[in-house]
Amino acid sequence: MLDFAPLTQAIQQYDAIAIFRHVNPDxxxxxxxxGLKCWLEENFPDKKVYALGQETTTQRRFPALDSITDARMAECLAxxxxxxxxxxxxxxxxxxxxxxxxxxxxxxxxxxxxxxxxIDPxxxxxxxxxxxxxxEQEASGRILSRKAAEYLYSGLLTDTLCFRTTNTTGDTLRAGAYLADKGLDISRLNRVLFDQSLNDFRFANHLRREVWSPDNRVAYVILNQDELREWNITGPDARKFIDEIGHVKEFQAWAVFTENGKHTFDGSLRSRRVAVNDLAEEYHGGGHKNAAGVKELTADQIKELMTEIDQRVQADISTSSDTD
Ligand SMILES: [Mn+2]
Incomplete structure (x- = not known):
């Protein structure tokens, strides 16, 4: 368990707090x-809290982001x-x-x-x-509102693909249960997060049709700019459809690559068992063991990368008799 005491001390110490997160946010x-902004505002009403960043996600609606001057930033806990x-x-x-x-x-x-x-990997x-x-903070009289719990539950549900990823544990479900107890409408949230438009539904069919898997072990799709334009979808949004390929028993690793504006390809990688994040790091990317991203690959580098992943999968199959 992480020691949160220094976090609470820092929050108490600063009158203004700026919250950041990564580009291309999920x-x-x-x-x-x-969730953090909401919780801070509700429990520390005298503090000013800013949610900073430019980009947002299309999966569900979030409030507008804030912007502050550099001088103000110099006074903020980040x-x-x-x-x-x-x-x-x-x-x-x-x-x-x-x-x-x-x-x-x-x-x-x-x-x-x-x-x-x-950090808790x-x-x-x-x-x-x-x-x-x-x-933990409830012991100090701080509360978590339904609204803040809903934000966190959205994060938990999407990062675990509805509690299905390999890193889903008892703790994940306990966190989910704690949040659900704040009065969440689970079914409504699921619809908000996972119902798709008709265009998305048809695009998913297109993606499935385009899957390339010569040996039925490793599968991938490459989408060029014309295709993305035709489907009226951005590269990052198209790569979010990677889970469409993830339910085929035979596939041990899979990927979606989308052409970017620089005539190279960005990709999302997934695997059942073998590590892909160390390979991703060799291609301007990184991530988790079984879920990683790569950037700016040439078509030849895609082949190289997928060959390396396939070699790992073959080695893994030959050393393992566990086939469930
Ligand atoms: Mn995450």
Whole structure:
């Protein structure tokens, strides 16, 4: 369990708090950001709290982001959520903060990034870490509202693909139960997060048709700019459909690559068992063991990467008799 005492001390010490998260945010980044903002505003009404960043997610609606001057930033405690690398933060102003706290569940590769680091790679979501912090704080009379709980539950549910990922644990479900007890409408939230438009439904069919899997072990799709334009979808949004490929028993690893504006490809990688994050790091990316991202690959590099992943899968199959 993380020691949250220094976090509480820092929050108490500063009159203004700025909350950051990563670029191309998912619902865990946004949910954690607004869950924390909401909780701080409700429990520390005298403090000013800012949610900073430019981008947002299309999966559910979040309030508008704030903006502050550099001078104001220099007075703020900065809290960075769900972000393992300094250059992945959405916005640069955190560098002006007198004190920097990181709360994250990604493996920690930048020990100098953050004055205080609350990192738990075993947590399925940053929202999970915050849920336990807020629960602990109830002993000090602080409350978690339904609204704040809803933000965190959105993060928990999306980062675990509805409690299905390999990092879903009893703690994940306990965090979910704690949040649900705040009066959440679970069914409505699921519809808000996972119901899709007709265009999305048809795009998912297109993606399934385009899957390339020569040996039925490793599967991937490459989408070029013309296709993305035709389907009226951005690269990051198209890559979120990767789960469409993840339910085929034969596939041990799978990926979706989308052409970016620089004539190279960005990709999302997933695997059942073999590690893909160390390989992703060789291709301008990174992430979790079984879920990672890569950036700016040429078509040849895609082939190289998928061949390397396939070799790992073959080695894994030949050393393992566990086939469930
Ligand atoms: Mn996350």
């Amino acid at each position: 619902c865990d980044a946004m949910g954690a950001q607004f 809290i960075i959520l769900d972000t393992a690398n300094a250059d992945r933060v959405d916005g640069n102003q955190f560098r002006l903060a007198p004190y920097l706290i990181r709360i994250d569940h990604h493996p920690d590769h930048e020990p100098d990034f953050g004055d205080l680091r609350l 075993v947590s399925a979501a940053t929202s999970q870490i915050l849920a336990f912090y807020f629960q």
